[in-house]
Amino acid sequence: MSARNAGAVDKRRVILDAAIRVFAREGFYSCRVSDIANEAGVAYGLVYHYFRSKDEVLDTLFTERWTLLLEAIAEVDRRDPPIREKLDAIASFIVDSYQNDPDLMKVIIVEVTRAANTFGRAHLPEISQAYDGIAAIIRKAQEEGAFRTDISPEFATLCFYGAIEQLLTAWIFEAIPATPDDFAQAKQMVVETVCGGLEVRA
Amino acid sequence: MSARNAGAVDKRRVILDAAIRVFAREGFYSCRVSDIANEAGVAYGLVYHYFRSKDEVLDTLFTERWTLLLEAIAEVDRRDPPIREKLDAIASFIVDSYQNDPDLMKVIIVEVTRAANTFGRAHLPEISQAYDGIAAIIRKAQEEGAFRTDISPEFATLCFYGAIEQLLTAWIFEAIPATPDDFAQAKQMVVETVCGGLEVRA
DNA sequence: TTCCTGACTGATTGGTGAGTCAATCAGGGC
DNA sequence: GCCCTGATTGACTCACCAATCAGTCAGGAA
Numbered sequence: 172m173s174a175r176n177a178g179a180v181d182k183r184r185v186i187l188d189a190a191i192r193v194f195a196r197e198g199f200y201s202c203r204v205s206d207i208a209n210e211a212g213v214a215y216g217l218v219y220h221y222f223r224s225k226d227e228v229l230d231t232l233f234t235e236r237w238t239l240l241l242e243a244i245a246e247v248d249r250r251d252p253p254i255r256e257k258l259d260a261i262a263s264f265i266v267d268s269y270q271n272d273p274d275l276m277k278v279i280i281v282e283v284t285r286a287a288n289t290f291g292r293a294h295l296p297e298i299s300q301a302y303d304g305i306a307a308i309i310r311k312a313q314e315e316g317a318f319r320t321d322i323s324p325e326f327a328t329l330c331f332y333g334a335i336e337q338l339l340t341a342w343i344f345e346a347i348p349a350t351p352d353d354f355a356q357a358k359q360m361v362v363e364t365v366c367g368g369l370e371v372r373a
Numbered sequence: 374m375s376a377r378n379a380g381a382v383d384k385r386r387v388i389l390d391a392a393i394r395v396f397a398r399e400g401f402y403s404c405r406v407s408d409i410a411n412e413a414g415v416a417y418g419l420v421y422h423y424f425r426s427k428d429e430v431l432d433t434l435f436t437e438r439w440t441l442l443l444e445a446i447a448e449v450d451r452r453d454p455p456i457r458e459k460l461d462a463i464a465s466f467i468v469d470s471y472q473n474d475p476d477l478m479k480v481i482i483v484e485v486t487r488a489a490n491t492f493g494r495a496h497l498p499e500i501s502q503a504y505d506g507i508a509a510i511i512r513k514a515q516e517e518g519a520f521r522t523d524i525s526p527e528f529a530t531l532c533f534y535g536a537i538e539q540l541l542t543a544w545i546f547e548a549i550p551a552t553p554d555d556f557a558q559a560k561q562m563v564v565e566t567v568c569g570g571l572e573v574r575a
Numbered sequence: 576t577t578c579c580t581g582a583c584t585g586a587t588t589g590g591t592g593a594g595t596c597a598a599t600c601a602g603g604g605c
Numbered sequence: 606g607c608c609c610t611g612a613t614t615g616a617c618t619c620a621c622c623a624a625t626c627a628g629t630c631a632g633g634a635a
Contacts (some may be wrong), residue, residue, distance in 0.1 A: 182612080198490035200402045203592060214614040219594065277489065285487040287479065287545045288400035295546060302548070322562050329543055330536040330566045337535025343489045344497060346504070347527065360524050364532050368569030384582080405622060416584040421624065 183221045186211045190228045195274035199229055199282045219232065229290060231256035233283045236275060237297050254312035255366050261305065262335055262358045269339050270354050278342045280336060302328050309369070318369045331365045385423045388413045389437075393432045397476035400509060401431055401484045431492060435485045439499050444465065446506035456514035457568050463507065464537055464560045471541050472556050479545045482538060504530050511571070520571045533567045 175181070189211035193202045204225050208215045222228045243264040247257050269276040283290040283296055290299070306324040309331075313320045338357055341347045391413035391485045395404045406427050410417045445466040449459050471478040485492040488499055493500070508526040513532075515522045520529070540559055543549045 198488075201490065204594085205592080208615095216615065217613055220612070225593070263392075268597085281487065281489045285483065285542065286400075287483045287542070288403065291546065295548070299548060301432065322566060325549065326559070326562050327566065329539045330532075330563065331551075333535040333537075333539025333542075334532040335535075336539065340487065340489070340535075341531055344408045346497070346501060357528070360528050361532065364524060364529065364570035365566065366570070368566035368571075372574075406624085407622080410585095418585065418625085419583055422582070427623070 182211075182213060182217060186213060186218055186221060187228065187232060189213075191232060191274045191278060194229065194232075194278040194282060199225075199278075218351045226290075229278070229282060230293070232275065233279055233290065233294060234297070236268070236279055237294070237301070240268075241297070241300055241304065244301060244308075247302065248308055254308070254315075254317050257308050257312075258279075258331065258363045258366060259358065261308075261309070262361050265339070266354055269342065270351070273342070276339060280339055281343065284336070295340050302332065305332060311345060312369075316371065319371050322369060327365070327369055330368075331361070334361050334365060384413075384415060384419060388415060388420055388423060389430065389434060392394060393416075393474070393480060394432060396431065396434075396480040396484060400522050401427075401480075408459050428492075431480070431484060432495070434477065435481055436499070438470070438481055439496070439503070439538045442503055443499070443506065446503060446510075450506065450510055454520050454563065456510070456517075457564060458567060459510050459514075460566045461560065463510075464533075464563050467537050467541070468560045471544065472553070473550075475544070478541060482541055483545065494515065504534065507534060514571075518573065521573050524571060527541075529567070529571055532570075533563070536567060553567070 174240050186207065188225075190207045193206045196202075197206065204213055204218055207228070208218050218228070222231070244261060247260045249255075252260075265276075283294055285291060302325070306328045309318060309327045310324040312318040313324065338361065342349050347353070388409065392409045395412050396406045398404075399408065406420055407417050409430070410420050413420075420430070424433070446463060449462045453459075454462075467478075485496055487493060504527070508530040511520060511529045512526040514520040515526065540563065544551050549555065
């Protein structure tokens with residue numbers, strides 16, 4: 172890609188990684204593009220060499236990661252394990268993502284999936300796609316008789332995804348502890364609670 | 374209060390109501406203070422006569438409404454009906470608030486409770502107070518043997534509140550229908566799902 | 576009638592920060 | 606050696622907007 176830096180770092184990547192830290196620390200609106208450039212150790216203008224605008228930096232970060240989530244959901248559905256394992260795999264993917272890169276997940280949740288006027292609206296199709304994927308999985312569980320049918324799949328999805336996002340929010344706000352143990356317990360408890368409420372009673 | 378307008382409207386209130394609409398429509402950061410003044414049909418400077426800053430307008434809106442939520446939670450706990458009714462009352466209060474004034478609830482959720490860098494951090498004590506209230510209610514249900522004890526009250530609260538907030542978010546994004554029937558069903562289904570997952574199995 | 580208070584006005588200011596652009600520099604092909 | 610391409614730089618521009626402030630106006634008190 173770069174002739175000048177054959178073995179050197181990809182500056183575009185460096186800028187994106189710096190942007191994650193800056194957006195997480197100061198918020199998208201509060202930070203300045205020069206903050207990103209400084210954090211990346213790069214000249215101001217280079218940000219505009221690689222990205223058309225400040226917005227495009229955030230769009231890129233979101234799309235990169237959300238694509239992985241959509242793939243994870245599709246993969247789970249393809250392997251077709253028992254419903255509990257499916258939901259566990261999805262919850263784990265999201266929680267693990269946070270554990271591995273809390274700053275990035277913070278940015279995605281705070282600045283995109285919950286930003287109803289700006290980026291959230293813009294990325295609504297991709298966000299909805301994730302909901303639809305989860306809803307399809309739940310619908311199948313209902314058809315197979317594992318889940319009760321008096322709660323719509325779309326609604327069950329909102330409960331499931333909402334619980335996970337609230338969990339991440341609590342970590343983001345540092346309102347609950349975040350040791351590796353807490354992460355492990357949390358996944359298990361979300362699945363336990365939601366599946367518990369959706370399963371057909373014996 | 375006003376000597377000049379003895380029988381006239383309270384301009385402070387007019388400004389707050391206009392701010393709700395403007396914040397909901399354009400977002401706190403994107404809108405200008407002049408938008409609020411125009412919407413209120415009031416001179417620009419009057420906003421600064423009643424409020425020290427743009428921030429203070431949002432702070433006021435949030436605190437006004439959140440106080441009502443905290444009172445509702447306390448009241449439910451005081452009356453001490455069965456646990457299902459308690460959670461139903463809380464879910465109903467929030468969903469009804471949205472139904473009655475969607476713009477205000479949109480602003481509170483999008484701009485405050487989910488704004489981890491700005492207003493959310495600032496109002497964390499009040500937000501946490503609501504969580505604590507709900508957690509206390511769930512803890513009592515556990516002590517009385519109605520709820521299973523292997524899921525912590527704090528965690529159960531996150532699931533419950535997270536599901537509700539995700540529901541509102543879906544309405545805010547216009548991702549799900551919002552007829553009076555949908556509101557009624559929604560409350561019922563949140564309580565059903567979460568209680569279902571938390572109750573002790575027969 | 577005069578003065579005082581406080582609601583109300585809107586032009587102005589001052590700071591800020593996104594995006595531009597002209598210039599520099601390094602490497603590769605000829 | 607020379608040109609071309611594209612990465613890289615950072616000073617500058619320009620629009621925007623929060624906050625200020627000097628003033629107007631209305632009603633009540635004295």
